[in-house]
Amino acid sequence: MVAVAILAAGKGTRMRSDLPKVLHLLGGRSLVERVLIGCSELKPERQLAIVGYQAHRVKAAMLDYPNLEFVEQTEQLGTGHAVQQLLPHLVDFDGDLLVLNGDVPLLRPETLKALLATHQQHQNAATILTAQITNPQGYGRVFCDGNNFLNKIIEDRDCTDAQRQNRRVNAGIYCFNWRKLQAVLPKLQSNNSQQEYYITDAVNFLDPVMVYDVADDREIMGINDRRQLATAYQILQSRIKDDWMAAGVTMIDPDSITIDDTVEIGVDATIEPQTHLRGNTTIGSGSRIGPGSLVENSQIGTNVTLMYSVVLDSSIGNNANIGPFAHIRQQVQVGESCRVGNFVELKKSALGDNTNVAHLSYLGDATVGKQVNIGAGTITVNYDGKHKHQTTIGNFSRIGSHNTLVAPLTIGVQVTTAAGSTIVTNVPDDCLAIARAHQTIKPGWRPKWHQD
Ligand code: UD1
Ligand code: MG
Numbered sequence: 001m002v003a004v005a006i007l008a009a010g011k012g013t014r015m016r017s018d019l020p021k022v023l024h025l026l027g028g029r030s031l032v033e034r035v036l037i038g039c040s041e042l043k044p045e046r047q048l049a050i051v052g053y054q055a056h057r058v059k060a061a062m063l064d065y066p067n068l069e070f071v072e073q074t075e076q077l078g079t080g081h082a083v084q085q086l087l088p089h090l091v092d093f094d095g096d097l098l099v100l101n102g103d104v105p106l107l108r109p110e111t112l113k114a115l116l117a118t119h120q121q122h123q124n125a126a127t128i129l130t131a132q133i134t135n136p137q138g139y140g141r142v143f144c145d146g147n148n149f150l151n152k153i154i155e156d157r158d159c160t161d162a163q164r165q166n167r168r169v170n171a172g173i174y175c176f177n178w179r180k181l182q183a184v185l186p187k188l189q190s191n192n193s194q195q196e197y198y199i200t201d202a203v204n205f206l207d208p209v210m211v212y213d214v215a216d217d218r219e220i221m222g223i224n225d226r227r228q229l230a231t232a233y234q235i236l237q238s239r240i241k242d243d244w245m246a247a248g249v250t251m252i253d254p255d256s257i258t259i260d261d262t263v264e265i266g267v268d269a270t271i272e273p274q275t276h277l278r279g280n281t282t283i284g285s286g287s288r289i290g291p292g293s294l295v296e297n298s299q300i301g302t303n304v305t306l307m308y309s310v311v312l313d314s315s316i317g318n319n320a321n322i323g324p325f326a327h328i329r330q331q332v333q334v335g336e337s338c339r340v341g342n343f344v345e346l347k348k349s350a351l352g353d354n355t356n357v358a359h360l361s362y363l364g365d366a367t368v369g370k371q372v373n374i375g376a377g378t379i380t381v382n383y384d385g386k387h388k389h390q391t392t393i394g395n396f397s398r399i400g401s402h403n404t405l406v407a408p409l410t411i412g413v414q415v416t417t418a419a420g421s422t423i424v425t426n427v428p429d430d431c432l433a434i435a436r437a438h439q440t441i442k443p444g445w446r447p448k449w450h451q452d
Contacts, residue, residue, distance in 0.1 A: 001095030002116065003178070004044040007082050008032050008102030009052030009073040014225040020054045022102040023061050024229060027236050028260045028278065030061060031223055034105035036068065039098065041109035042116065048089060049102070050082045078196030079172075080188040087185060093178050096120065099199065101172040103223045106235055111214055112173075118212045119175040125206035126181070128153070129173035131217040139169035140200050142211055150209035153200040157193050168211070170200060171220035180206055236261070244271075257290075266302065284318065293323070301336070314346075317353065335370065352395065365407065366391040375401035375419065382407045394429065 012021020022032035029037070032049065039047075047065070051058045052073040059070050073085045083099060090097070096119060098112065111129070119127035128150065130142045141159055143151045143166060153170050154163055184205040188197045203209055214220055218235045221228065240261050241254045248267035251257055256273045259265075263277045266285030271277070275290030283289055284302035292308040300306065301318035309323035316322060317336035326340045333350040334340060340351070341358035349363045352370030357363060359376035365388050366380050378399050380391045391405050394413035399405070404422040411417070412429035421435040 001093070002042055002044045002098060003046035003048065003090065003093055003095060004039045004042070004098045004100065005048045005050060005071075005083065005086055006032060006035050006039075006100050006102050007050050007079060007172075008058060009050050009055075009076050009082055010103070011053040011076075012103070012224070015229075016226075020058055021223065023058060024223070026105050026223075026229060026232055027240075028262065031105045032058065032062070032102045035100050035102055035107070036062075036065060038105075038107050038109055039100060039112055042098070042112055044098070045095070046090070046093065048086060050085055052076050052082075078190065078194070079199040080185070080197035080202055083181075083199050083202070084185050084188065084197065087182065090178060090182070095178060097176045097178040097181060099174045099176065101222060104172060104220060105223065106219050106221055106232060106239075107173065108219055111219055115173065115175050115212050118210060122208070122210055123177075124175075124208050124210050125177050126150075126203050126209040127175045128203060128209065128211055129171040129214055129220065130168050130211040131171055131214045131220050132168050133217045134167065136164075136167045136169045140172075141166040142168045142170050144168070144211050148210050148212070150203065150211055153203055155192065155194075155198065155200065168213075171214065172222065173220070174199065174203065176202075176206075252291075272307075298328075363391070365389065366393065366405075368393045369395035369397065369413070371396050373398045375399050375403060377402040378405065379403075380405045380407055380409075 008022040010021060015021050015024060023030045026034060047067055048069045048071050050071045050073050055072055062068055071085050071089055073082050115127055115129050138156050140153045140155045141163055142153050181202060184202050187205060188201050190197050192198060221232055223229050223232055237258055240259050241251060244265050245251055249265045250270040253273040257271050257275050259277045260279060262280055264282040266283060268286050269283050270288045272290030274292045276294045279297040281295050281298050283300045286302050287300055287304040289306050293306055295311045297313045298311045299315040301316055303319045304316050305321045307323040309326040312329040314328045314332035316334045319337040320334050322340045325343050327345045330348045332346045335351050335353035335355060337354045338351050339356040339358055343360045344357050345362045347364040349366040351368045354370055355368055355372040357374040361374055361378045363380050364382040372393055381404055382388050389407035391407045392410045394411060396413060397411055397415040400417045400419035400421060402420050403417055406424045409423060410426045412427055414430045415427050416432045417423055418434040418436060423433060423435050427433045
């Protein structure tokens with residue numbers, strides 16, 4: 001049986017923020033949420049978060065995780081004190097307890113699994129995650145024998161100069177035999193330079209304790225300030241992009257691309273420079289996205305071309321050609337093989353298959369059939385200052401250039417509207433609608449001043 005406890009009670013002073021540190025976002029998810037997701041693959045029986053600073057806010061942000069139990073640490077007297085708060089909650093628990101820092105968001109589930117496996121295989125009292133790093137400043141130093149059995153952890157500020165030379169550090173991630181930890185937790189004392197109760201002291205009381213070195217020390221990076229948050233974002237990004245490239249996605253200049261880990265991309269898609277894929281987005285295989293595009297919470301079909309455009313909360317059918325400079329937002333559905341071109345805005349609209357809106361147009365609250373052509377510079381007048389109104393355009397219709405379609409409006413099937421028309425009343429099927437002033441020619445006419 002495994003329980004997980006996440007230490008998330010600290011304020012995070014160095015973030016210089018009103019927001020508790022663990023709620024800061026890293027690639028669209030809070031730090032604590034990332035920690036929680038990282039350990040969910042272990043399928044723990046219990047998940048507990050120790051909260052303190054702005055506990056109500058941390059709890060409110062974690063409502064999507066109904067199985068998460070909250071334990072309050074009203075005064076933050078150190079990491080050992082934080083773990084002591086678990087005592088009344090885990091009285092009857094019999095198994096292993098994984099303790100994670102809420103500010104270490106890049107740990108891979110495989111690392112946690114390996115830590116747990118080492119712990120269980122050797123039946124250790126505790127197993128701690130360590131790394132050998134070039135700049136160990138600030139971390140607790142870990143001293144052990146040649147067989148990875150721990151002798152002692154000493155906090156950086158409590159080390160002698162000689163001890164500080166040790167480059168093996170404590171990642172702040174531990175696996176404990178709960179029954180054994182339970183017995184030593186009450187013995188912790190705060191007679192150290194910070195006058196705090198250290199969880200590392202509990203480790204020093206236990207035996208046998210082993211260390212497990214993480215292969216990639218970037219995983220154990222703790223976030224204490226915004227510089228580190230930005231560095232963690234870069235690490236996360238390179239991880240996500242490396243995975244997609246390994247899965248068959250081409251990236252041109254990956255350093256200029258950002259992709260959330262909630263995005264799915266098909267094989268042989270190409271992501272061009274300066275492109276950002278966010279939220280619940282899928283990109284179909286063979287599609288070419290970018291350069292210079294933002295796609296958020298949208299479904300892009302296969303073999304789509306999307307260049308210098310913004311697509312938000314919408315879907316684009318297979319083989320569509322979008323941009324440059326299209327803005328598609330609010331539940332737009334673009335059908336297959338559509339063309340949405342230069343300086344076109346679509347809002348809350350649907351386009352049937354093979355429909356074109358190629359230049360300089362705005363369609364809002366419109367339902368457009370298949371094989372429709374919307375002439376350049378066409379605008380739906382969907383807003384009367386108070387309400388939004390619908391426009392419907394039937395299949396095979398051709399809207400002339402520079403039309404103004406005043407909604408609510410229904411244009412039938414196979415309709416042609418003349419260029420420059422302002423269409424204010426419904427148009428039946430299969431006809432030509434002309435709604436513009438007649439052109440008048442006055443032969444020989446001159447301006448008055450010219451006649452004098
Ligand atoms: C801790 C370890 C150190 C390790 C380092 C790794 C101790 C004594 N030291 O040091 O060996 O190298 O992590 O990053 O444990 N927290 C609470 N309640 C508290 C205090 C802290 O919940 O009363 C939480 C914080 O929110 C944070 C985590 O515990 O998520 C770690 O606390 P922090 O003060 O950052 O410990 P470090 O000094 O970094
Ligand atoms: Mg820390």
